[in-house]
Amino acid sequence: MSVNVQPDIDFIKDMKEAGGDTLKKCFQCATCSVVCPLSSDENPFPRRQMILAQWGLKDKLLGDPNVLLCHQCGDCTAYCPRGAKPGDVMGAIRAYAYKHYGWPSWLAKLASRGQNLPILVGIPALIIFIMYLISGSHVPASEDFIQFGYGHFFGHWDWKAIPKTTFFIDFFMIPTAALSLYAAFRGVTSMWKRMAENAGVGKALYQPSPLQFVKEFFWPSVLEIVRHDRFKKCETNKDRVQGHQPLMWAFIALLFVTSYSFFAQDILGQFFPSLHGPMSMWNPVKIIANVAAIALITGAAILWGNRNQMEEQGRASNTFYDWFLIWMIMSVGVTGFGAELLRLINIPSLGYLAYYLHLVSVMMLFLYMPYTKFAHLVYRTFAMTFARYRESAYVKSPLNGSEK
Amino acid sequence: MNDAAKTEAVLVVGGGITGLTAALEAAEVGKDVFIVERNPYLGGRVAQLNQYFPKLCPPTCGLEINFKRIKNNRKIRTYTMTTVKSVSGEAGNYEVTLETAPRYVNSNCTACGDCAEVCTDEIDNAFNFGMNKCKAIYLPHEMAFPRRYVLAKKACSAASLEAIKGACKYNAIDTEMEPETFTLHVGSIIWATGWNPYDASKLDNLKPNSSPAIITNMMMERMAAPNGPTGGKILRPGDDKEIESIAFVQCAGSRDENHLEYCSYICCMASMKQMTYVRERYPDAKIYVFYIDLRTPGKYEHFREKLRTDANAQFIKGKVADIIAESDGGVTVVAENAVTGAKIHQKVDMCVLATGMQPALGEQGKALGLKMDRNGFVVSEPDKGMIAAGCARSAADVYTCTQSGTAAALKAIQTA
Numbered sequence: 001m002s003v004n005v006q007p008d009i010d011f012i013k014d015m016k017e018a019g020g021d022t023l024k025k026c027f028q029c030a031t032c033s034v035v036c037p038l039s040s041d042e043n044p045f046p047r048r049q050m051i052l053a054q055w056g057l058k059d060k061l062l063g064d065p066n067v068l069l070c071h072q073c074g075d076c077t078a079y080c081p082r083g084a085k086p087g088d089v090m091g092a093i094r095a096y097a098y099k100h101y102g103w104p105s106w107l108a109k110l111a112s113r114g115q116n117l118p119i120l121v122g123i124p125a126l127i128i129f130i131m132y133l134i135s136g137s138h139v140p141a142s143e144d145f146i147q148f149g150y151g152h153f154f155g156h157w158d159w160k161a162i163p164k165t166t167f168f169i170d171f172f173m174i175p176t177a178a179l180s181l182y183a184a185f186r187g188v189t190s191m192w193k194r195m196a197e198n199a200g201v202g203k204a205l206y207q208p209s210p211l212q213f214v215k216e217f218f219w220p221s222v223l224e225i226v227r228h229d230r231f232k233k234c235e236t237n238k239d240r241v242q243g244h245q246p247l248m249w250a251f252i253a254l255l256f257v258t259s260y261s262f263f264a265q266d267i268l269g270q271f272f273p274s275l276h277g278p279m280s281m282w283n284p285v286k287i288i289a290n291v292a293a294i295a296l297i298t299g300a301a302i303l304w305g306n307r308n309q310m311e312e313q314g315r316a317s318n319t320f321y322d323w324f325l326i327w328m329i330m331s332v333g334v335t336g337f338g339a340e341l342l343r344l345i346n347i348p349s350l351g352y353l354a355y356y357l358h359l360v361s362v363m364m365l366f367l368y369m370p371y372t373k374f375a376h377l378v379y380r381t382f383a384m385t386f387a388r389y390r391e392s393a394y395v396k397s398p399l400n401g402s403e404k
Numbered sequence: 405m406n407d408a409a410k411t412e413a414v415l416v417v418g419g420g421i422t423g424l425t426a427a428l429e430a431a432e433v434g435k436d437v438f439i440v441e442r443n444p445y446l447g448g449r450v451a452q453l454n455q456y457f458p459k460l461c462p463p464t465c466g467l468e469i470n471f472k473r474i475k476n477n478r479k480i481r482t483y484t485m486t487t488v489k490s491v492s493g494e495a496g497n498y499e500v501t502l503e504t505a506p507r508y509v510n511s512n513c514t515a516c517g518d519c520a521e522v523c524t525d526e527i528d529n530a531f532n533f534g535m536n537k538c539k540a541i542y543l544p545h546e547m548a549f550p551r552r553y554v555l556a557k558k559a560c561s562a563a564s565l566e567a568i569k570g571a572c573k574y575n576a577i578d579t580e581m582e583p584e585t586f587t588l589h590v591g592s593i594i595w596a597t598g599w600n601p602y603d604a605s606k607l608d609n610l611k612p613n614s615s616p617a618i619i620t621n622m623m624m625e626r627m628a629a630p631n632g633p634t635g636g637k638i639l640r641p642g643d644d645k646e647i648e649s650i651a652f653v654q655c656a657g658s659r660d661e662n663h664l665e666y667c668s669y670i671c672c673m674a675s676m677k678q679m680t681y682v683r684e685r686y687p688d689a690k691i692y693v694f695y696i697d698l699r700t701p702g703k704y705e706h707f708r709e710k711l712r713t714d715a716n717a718q719f720i721k722g723k724v725a726d727i728i729a730e731s732d733g734g735v736t737v738v739a740e741n742a743v744t745g746a747k748i749h750q751k752v753d754m755c756v757l758a759t760g761m762q763p764a765l766g767e768q769g770k771a772l773g774l775k776m777d778r779n780g781f782v783v784s785e786p787d788k789g790m791i792a793a794g795c796a797r798s799a800a801d802v803y804t805c806t807q808s809g810t811a812a813a814l815k816a817i818q819t820a
Contacts, residue, residue: 027659027696027697028696028721028742029655029659029696029722029723029742030721030722030723030725030739030740030741030742031609031723031725032725033725033740033747034723034724034725034726034738034739034740034747035609035725035726039747040747041746041747041749042746042747044740044745044746044747047740047742048745079609079662079725081655081659081660081661081662081663082661083661
């Protein structure tokens, strides 16, 4: 078998930028694949990915689910005899993949580089600031602040169908979320296509129905993620589970709280005006929200400390890719919690500032989700789904006409 | 500098194949030579081998003739069980302080062995890497030179010591011996301090202490040697099973910045040589060699090509990174075959870790004022009359060591 190697210099440059600069030290001893607690017998990694990356064969890597099955436990890096840091290289390949699949590509590129940080913060900051100016840019009096909280951040009008602040928030958040979801959908679809091509799944006679697909491949993967089954197999950096788990539950809880709040305030609120304004601290949903906020900050802090430690001990490289997500989540948590505290102690001006920063952080998290490390949320989920799929009879059975 | 104080005498630290060669070369051109050796015998690591590669001749061939030349050369003085404590002075005028550990057996000893017969205490046999026991008064090995017993006094009961003394017809036992410090005045020093097998227990992912079926390449040498613990039989330690399969785990600690970052040079050839030991005894045994690269430079290529034709031997590109002890006494070695891209779990009766060479002098060299590289090898400073040779200089095979010993002698005699 001959391989036509077409090295891509830009790919190598990207690798270096994203923390994979140790890549060329690899001499293919394959220690990494054996010490990796996650790699399987038939599909070992990351030795193969190391040589593909060295050769600049990015097409193979972009359609390789193993790249995303890696959770960067760090055992490979700890045992690597050459300091080639396979864990970091796998992270760099993922960063490259998110950028590659990202749409629109200029935004994906923008979000991948640390030097663009001022622009990355600037875009949502400017949009929301302009909205604030358009809406009347007022700071409330103390009495109003107690009664309405941030419900009048973008002002108030008497139109019952939709409150003014809700209208403004929806005005920039819904398109942001839609763009983000579309980009993720687009990216995952092309990744899936490429993975199927690489695995030679294309010629299967029978494909699973959507229901079977969800039941047999997608849902088990989601359960695996929620239970952190794979993550818990990690040895070297196992403390990261302690940070990731509260973080993930916090996101799930906050998704619920936001949906509830949207439903209660924006929809039911039209008929029951008493539902407007800040929730009581004893409202069960508010309790969930507060617990989740604490979990979010705690989880992010654990991951923050853990990453610092890993970098100090030379177990991981310092990359914008890794830090940007931690920063974004931390700032969502801190500004959100700060805004709430400032409301409770009734300091409107600082409260509004905190709320403004909170909106900016939340918009960043949404807007950059498909291009930053946050993208693992969708890409990894579907790679894990694909890994189940490729082991199934749909792919493996010779009767199904698939070609390996 | 006081020229009158100058001397042309050469001190050779280490009595292995390199040190012996260097000492003989220097003495045979007329220099006074002192050899100091830490062990109670000369010959070093070579004495522990079963065979040399690639000619597969036993170490008696080579060592014996050197011992004879040393015996007949009045220019050479040897000090066994002796270590260097400090070095002062400069090229042509070094004062070296040495210490000889008590042997408790004086030169009256004829190696008749009567003492060992009455000795009831036993110690781990260090020459055989603890694979068997020997009496607490012992001849280090069959062809030990100087041919004199050694007493491990601490391991002996008072009664045993009395019995030993009583058994010696030559009044050779002296339990009152003390460590002796003395100084030598030399012009140059050849450091031929050799190597130690890398400590396998540091390879935590290979779990070498989890099963007696995991041995090191040097243990394999002893096992295959006719004067070794098994009399030359290759049997699985623990249950003495005759093996049907064996795996060689190359680069066990070498080429690894967590252990020895350099290539130990000899392990590929050593394992292939050991394949011939296995094949000689077990014509049908399955042999698996797991490697990163097979490094058989120069003429050694021929040796490799010959072994590659063995139909029952497999060479697998991929380093073993996990070893699992099995309930039947065997082990499963785990590697990824980098050619096929699949993981292999190979069950074998026994596995040999090809542990590398660690310079024996180590940190001690710095304390003695030597220039060392970051791996603990000695860097020669011929201007200062400090010359490194053999495996103290870099990982090397016997052939290169003798060349290096000769070269060192040439440098040393030019120093003073």
